């Protein structure tokens with residue numbers, strides 16, 4: 261027999277709920293009984309799946325009763341620290357919709373511990389209150405644990421193009437399923453605030469993963485929570501197996517994880533522990549984060565963009581750029597560099613070199629001579645600093661004026677987003693052949709993922 265508690269809601273043997281008064285008889289009645297038995301049955305079943313072994317994991321359901329609006333239905337929860345597969349109806353707690361304990365199990369003799377409501381109670385209440393859930397399952401299934409460990413910095417689990425995604429509320433086969441990951445804490449109840457934050461930040465989610473621990477899954481009722489929990493575990497298992505096969509679970513094709521030479525790089529390699537990472541984690545400090553150094557020409561951007569767009573643009577814009585910026589210190593420096601280069605070229609008899617007159621000759625004459633020299637240098641495909649500097653400045657203006665539109669391969673934004681989600685920084689080598697700041701070579705929506713080049 262369960263023991264009824266004197267809770268703030270108990271009124272002369274009646275339990276006052278938000279809009280209705282329920283008698284003690286209701287608390288002891290068949291609907292509550294069915295929910296208690298259901299939790300015991302489900303726990304036995306989930307034990308065989310490894311979701312609630314070693315007393316871990318927990319289940320809660322509302323007392324489904326069509327005559328009572330869901331926010332006012334009573335809640336049944338399992339006890340804490342017990343062998344979940346051996347629980348019976350009388351082991352369960354009954355709570356009011358706001359979370360007050362209305363009835364608790366009777367103590368059992370040694371070696372049983374004194375009864376206590378599940379430590380997951382505050383977390384379950386968040387799902388009830390923030391999502392109007394009808395049932396919540398907390399699983400310690402190893403798949404839900406391992407999937408958070410593959411990429412230890414990831415804040416989300418993402419997967420797409422898997423049939424079982426259809427079993428998750430509001431999702432279709434082609435949708436990307438995103439499950440937030442929160443960090444584990446010493447005590448279950450300490451997870452409450454980060455779980456609430458994740459629920460708020462991911463309005464579409466019906467689950468939250470807890471790193472190195474498990475998952476919380478909720479649904480409109482116990483059937484929905486159970487179905488979704490099964491689908492989530494299936495998808496985590498699939499992701500782990502794909503990862504073991506060297507395949508990328510997060511892309512639509514689930515193809516091989518690209519080699520370090522590929523555009524996407526090798527995310528597994530990005531997490532292969534280095535000595536420094538190992539030492540840091542052994543010391544209990546946060547492991548070092550990794551950085552990917554990207555090339556642009558031929559890696560993120562077609563080489564043809566440089567040859568067919570950037571170089572012609574620079575050639576055609578020299579005169580206009582010099583005329584518009586002639587008085588600036590930057591352009592004066594560019595002209596100074598070019599004048600010195602031309603003097604050297606003249607001394608060496610380089611074809612096409614023509615003297616650039618001194619500043620006193622006037623803006624027009626200086627610009628005309630610079631344009632002639634620059635055209636000859638571009639025609640000869642000279643790789644000289646003076647030319648690269650001027651070209652870089654012309655391209656920068658072109659990107660700023662939107663006369664130049666950046667081009668990146670179609671899988672680059674996806675890779676940048678994924679690396680960003682994994683906490684991996686993306687940067688570029690200091691010397692870029694075309695002397696454009698890398699950030700300018702990317703569409704605005706990609707720029708946020710880049711470390712700004714300085």
Ligand SMILES: CSCCC(=O)C(=O)COP(=O)(O)O
Nearest residue numbers: 315316317318340341378379
């Ligand atoms: C070995 S289980 C540790 C506690 C835990 O994570 C859990 O889910 C069980 O909580 P409960 O209080 O329901 O036993």
Ligand SMILES: [Zn+2]
Nearest residue numbers: 316317448474
């Ligand atoms: Zn747990």
